[in-house]
Amino acid sequence: MxxxxxxxxxxxxxxxxxxxxxxxxxxxxxxxxxxxxxxxxxxxxxxxxxxxxxxxxxxxxxxxxxxxxxxxxxxxxxxxxxxxxxxxxxxxxxxxxxxxxxxxxxxxxxxxxxxxxxxxxxxxxxxxxxxxxxxxxxxxxxxxxxxxxxxxxxxxxxxxxxxxxxxxxxxxxxxxxxxxxxxxxxxxxxxxxxxxxxxxxxxxxxxxxxxxxxxxxATQDHVRVRSPHAVKLREILAASATVTEDAVDGALVVHGLPAPRIGEIAAENQIVLHELSPQRGSLEEAFMQLTKESVEYHAH
Amino acid sequence: MTLLAVERIKLFSTRSPYWCTALAIAMSVGFAALLAANADQVGVGLTQAGTRLALVVVLVLGALAVTTEYRFSTIRATFLAVPGRTSALVAKTAVVALVAGVIGEVAAFGSWAIAKVIKPNADLAINTGAEWRAVAGVGLTFAIGAILAIAVGILVRQTAGAVAILLVWSMLAENLVGLIPKVGVKIQAWLPFMNADNFLAVNTPSAGEVEATGGGVVFKLSQWGSLAYFAGIAVALLVVALVVAKRRDA
CATH class of the missing domain: 3.40.50.300 (P-loop containing nucleotide triphosphate hydrolases)
Structure with missing residues (x-):
């Protein structure tokens, strides 16, 4: 030791x-x-x-x-x-x-x-x-x-x-x-x-x-969801997860629910999905995030 | 004993000690051969003239034995294997000093022998105490010189710096001090390599004789006293170096 x-x-x-x-x-x-x-x-x-x-x-x-x-x-x-x-x-x-x-x-x-x-x-x-x-x-x-x-x-x-x-x-x-x-x-x-x-x-x-x-x-999992009924889906998902909107393409970003469960919820409510993709943050990104404050030399 | 074996392996598994040994012996023997061939009168003292050059090579050998360790960071590997830095460095000093002593004896008797071969009729019998000291004593001055060189090497750590200090000091600085009016020669009587030379001298002029020939160094110590003084300076410098090495980050 x-x-x-x-x-x-x-x-x-x-x-x-x-x-x-x-x-x-x-x-x-x-x-x-x-x-x-x-x-x-x-x-x-x-x-x-x-x-x-x-x-x-x-x-x-x-x-x-x-x-x-x-x-x-x-x-x-x-x-x-x-x-x-x-x-x-x-x-x-x-x-x-x-x-x-x-x-x-x-x-x-x-x-x-x-x-x-x-x-x-x-x-x-x-x-x-x-x-x-x-x-x-x-x-x-x-x-x-x-x-x-x-x-x-x-x-x-x-x-x-x-x-x-x-x-x-x-x-x-x-x-x-x-x-x-x-x-x-x-x-x-x-x-x-x-x-x-x-x-x-x-x-x-x-x-x-x-x-x-x-x-x-360090790496939070989330799921990207795109749907023509985004507003309705968002309301339903918000009951059991944190939902935000991707600023670029308007896709829903869901934290706290696994992708299969989101698919099931959509099916129960007869909502069409165009995209349902689990995302994983990169390790290096997370590490850089964590040590950003403490890096001695920054490139400007 | 273990540490001596370690330092022996380290010293003889690189090339520079072999080169330095060959060079030191070749220089003194070659110089003796030149002098013997060209001088009218050859005495025991004269055959040893080249050993002063060989001493300088031995100083380089001593310095290299530690500065290369710093250069290639093997000193760190050494301190990892032997965390007691003082004992590791003392072992190194002992091995290098022993090797230097052997080089000195080979160079001294080799120089004497070549003169004897070239001038078989000259009076080269080693039969006085002074003559024995002048020849057999060379190894002692080499061993002490090596200790001094290692101390400088530990303190300076860089080959170029350590070698420059040792060469300039032993070959130039101590002689130049004599140029200072009046006090120069008085200082010289207390300089380490001057005392080493005094120890080896066959004929030491008395104070009165020095006066008569128009000045020179009058040593306050006996010839063995000069050797002890030379050794004392080397050991003192080594102690300082060991203390510094122990305190310093490796």
């Missing part, structure tokens, strides 16, 4: 993270969602003891990262795939990490196999594509067989194949019962991977909830 309590990180007058409290539950995939510059990476660096918080506290199972004896066995992290010396081979890179936490060196070949880098194990990491670097980073995170995994924007810049691979991989890790904490600025991406969501904007907590709950709250 990762627990942040009133975590703050200020750079001069800029508040990168401001009074942020959250809990990442064990055995689940938790998405860490927020627009670019919301403070996701800074928070992750504080979890991992790289940056010192200005105030507040963040612990992993009650301990600070810096108090962990062999941290790679407890928590594996991929913050940036490029944190590798370009002239060092993939195997050497993993080898020094393994030795530092007394992990058997045989584990290096195991994780290279898991991420599919066995064939390029002795090639210099500087020649790797972004996708390969990302795999090497994940191999490093898995090295100590940790119960907690942290990924910062793992799909950023990847091609569709790479994205699919990472997504499936995270599901696999969750199925193995590990705690996965993964950040992203794309809600659609998180909707497919995360069970829980922690949403932040401008360093502050916006929501902590299950993904399902978040999406249903």
């Amino acid at each position: 990762i627990q942040a309590v009133r975590l703050r990180k200020h750079y001069g007058r800029t508040k990168a993270v401001d009074d942020l409290s959250f809990i990442v539950k064990p055995g689940r995939v938790t998405g860490f969602l927020g627009p670019n510059g919301a403070g996701k990476s800074t928070t992750m660096r504080m979890i991992l003891g790289l940056d010192t918080p200005t105030g507040g506290d963040v612990t992993i199972d009650g301990k600070h990262y810096t108090e962990l004896k062999q941290p790679l066995r407890k928590i594996g992290a991929l913050l940036d795939a490029k944190w590798v010396h370009p002239n060092r081979s993939a195997r050497s890179h993993l080898k020094w990490m393994a030795v530092s936490n007394k992990i058997p060196v045989s584990r290096v070949d195991e994780v290279l196999e898991i991420v599919g880098l066995t064939e390029v194990a002795n090639k210099r990491a500087g020649g790797f594509s972004l996708g390969m670097s990302q795999r090497l980073g994940i191999a490093g995170a898995l090295l100590g067989d940790p119960e907690v995994l942290l990924f910062d924007e793992p799909v950023n810049g990847l091609d569709p194949e790479g994205i699919l691979w990472i997504r499936q991989f995270m599901h696999r890790l969750a199925d193995e019962g590990r705690t996965v904490f993964v950040s992203s600025h794309l809600l659609s991406e998180m909707a497919q991977t995360a069970q829980d969501l922690i949403v932040i904007g401008k360093g502050r907590l916006i929501a902590q909830t299950t993904t399902e709950q978040f999406i249903s709250d």
Whole structure:
């Protein structure tokens, strides 16, 4: 379990993270969602003891990262795939990490196999594509067989194949019962991977909830109805739902009744329908709506 | 021990240490060969002239060992694996200093040997304490120089900056201080690389002799005292660097 309590990180007058409290539950995939510059990476660096918080506290199972004896066995992290010396081979890179936490060196070949880098194990990491670097980073995170995994924007810049691979991989890790904490600025991406969501904007907590709950709250379903007897239909529907009128084409917009039920009501009253279409708000729209206030840089 | 093994793997899995080692040894041995071939009188002290150049290469090696970690952010990967930053950096310093010491010994005895081969009849027997110090002591100054370079590397973090500071300081600045009228030479007696050179000198003129030859640096410390002073400065700088690294966001 990762627990942040009133975590703050200020750079001069800029508040990168401001009074942020959250809990990442064990055995689940938790998405860490927020627009670019919301403070996701800074928070992750504080979890991992790289940056010192200005105030507040963040612990992993009650301990600070810096108090962990062999941290790679407890928590594996991929913050940036490029944190590798370009002239060092993939195997050497993993080898020094393994030795530092007394992990058997045989584990290096195991994780290279898991991420599919066995064939390029002795090639210099500087020649790797972004996708390969990302795999090497994940191999490093898995090295100590940790119960907690942290990924910062793992799909950023990847091609569709790479994205699919990472997504499936995270599901696999969750199925193995590990705690996965993964950040992203794309809600659609998180909707497919995360069970829980922690949403932040401008360093502050916006929501902590299950993904399902978040999406249903954020996207309201409604039904568009067009009918030559619109006025009569509107009167009938208004008894059990909220009905508004589309300003563009005059269609009725019904909130609170499912499309089949509207069709039945129309049939009972012998009203002809020209259109009956369920609408679903887009996730990204809802997310932008939610974080609009807290986006740091707006395009004008 | 674990951390020493880690830093050994890191150091020897990149190319720059090999290049620096080869360059340092080649420069000092090559310089010794040139001097031996062209000088009329070759003594043990003269064979070591090139090691001063090799020291500069070792300073670069030391600085690179940490600045490349910052450049490629592997320092963060290091601090993730070993959250105790001080022990991680001390281990790195120990490994690099040891390697620097070995480079120094190879360079010193290699330079002496090549001179012996080129001028077999010259008096190159190492048989006084001063001569032993001048040759075998090179490794010590290299090891201490490496500690100093790592400290500068940790503080500056950028390769270009750290290397520039180390080169300008050790090759230029300490000599230029001597140009300041009157106090210049007095200051020089307390500069780190001047003291390293004093430690290695075969013939150290007394204060009276310096006076007679028209000025020069009069060291207040004995030759071993000079070495201890050089080491003290390096360690002090390293302590400052470790404190800064611990407090700074990685």
